[in-house]
Structures are given as structure tokens and as C-alpha cells.
Amino acid sequence: xxxxxxxxxxxxxxxxxxxxxxxxxxxxxxxxxxxxxxxxxxxxxxxxxxxxxxxxxxxxxxxxxxxxxxxxxxxxxxxxxxxxxxxxxxxxxxxxxxxxxxxxxxxxxxxxxxxxxxxxxxxxxxxxxxxxxxxxxxxxxxxxxxx
Numbered sequence: 001x002x003x004x005x006x007x008x009x010x011x012x013x014x015x016x017x018x019x020x021x022x023x024x025x026x027x028x029x030x031x032x033x034x035x036x037x038x039x040x041x042x043x044x045x046x047x048x049x050x051x052x053x054x055x056x057x058x059x060x061x062x063x064x065x066x067x068x069x070x071x072x073x074x075x076x077x078x079x080x081x082x083x084x085x086x087x088x089x090x091x092x093x094x095x096x097x098x099x100x101x102x103x104x105x106x107x108x109x110x111x112x113x114x115x116x117x118x119x120x121x122x123x124x125x126x127x128x129x130x131x132x133x134x135x136x137x138x139x140x141x142x143x144x145x146x147x
Contacts, residue, residue: 043091044083045076051086053124079122087123095121096133110134 048054054077060066068080077084085091099117100108108116114130123129134140 040094041074041076041083043088044085045074047086047088047091048077048084051088054084054086057084082118082120082122085121085123085126092123092129096129099130100133100137109140 048058057066057069058071058077061069061071069084070078072078072083085095095117099113110131113134114127117130118126
């Protein structure tokens with residue numbers, strides 16, 4: 001039994017070295033990976049400056065209406081510690097694809113994908129965008145038909 005426990009701890013340490021997010025429980029280990037690069041954050045910062053909705057939010061920072069928003073240390077608008085993703089088709093598509101097709105996600109359903117993305121990101125109508133994205137995935141539709 002102790003040999004199995006040691007192997008489990010070795011595996012957990014190897015996963016940590018790979019920069020995976022690990023959540024352990026009494027009977028499970030859940031790992032996830034979402035990499036946010038400086039390049040991505042630079043793109044978000046630049047696009048936030050062009051987004052009219054986010055600019056309105058920025059102009060209202062410090063008011064009661066915008067109490068859940070703040071400007072992060074990187075100069076990136078955040079909602080409850082989550083990155084506010086501007087209305088950029090390219091950025092949102094990139095996040096949706098990463099959240100749905102990454103090696104560790106492997107086509108999660110709408111609820112799991114939304115929960116995973118919501119932990120780090122925020123945008124208006126995010127839940128609808130995630131649902132539409134998952135519904136349009138041909139791999140998921142094929143899997144649904146086969147079951």
C-alpha cells in the first residue's frame with residue numbers, strides 16, 4: 001500500500017513540473033492546463049483599448065455600478081479577478097478552441113467547458129458563446145449520434 005502511495009505522490013509531482021493545474025480529492029486527481037502567455041495578454045490589452053463596452057466599464061471604475069471590475073497590474077481590465085475578454089472574434093475563438101480541443105480537455109461538454117473558462121475569463125454572453133461553440137463541434141455531434 002505504501003508503495004502505491006509513493007507512486008501516486010511521484011506522479012503528482014511530475015504533473016506539477018508540467019505546469020498542470022491539479023485538484024486532488026479522496027478518490028480522484030483532476031488535472032487541467034490553460035496557458036496564458038504574455039503575448040496573449042498583450043493582445044487582450046490592445047483589444048480592450050478598442051472595445052467600446054470595456055471602455056465604458058473602464059470609465060466607470062470605482063463606482064458602485066462597476067464595483068466588481070478593476071484594472072489589473074498588467075493594465076488589463078478584470079471582472080472578479082478574471083480577465084475581461086474584448087469583443088474580438090479572433091481572441092474569443094482562440095479561447096473557445098483551446099478550452100474545447102486542448103490535449104487535456106478533449107471535447108468537454110458545454111457545462112464543463114463554461115466552468116473551466118469562467119474560472120479565468122469573463123465576457124458578455126460568454127455562456128451563450130460556449131454553448132454555440134460546443135453545439136457546432138462536429139466531433140461532439142458525431143459522438144452524440146453514435147451513443
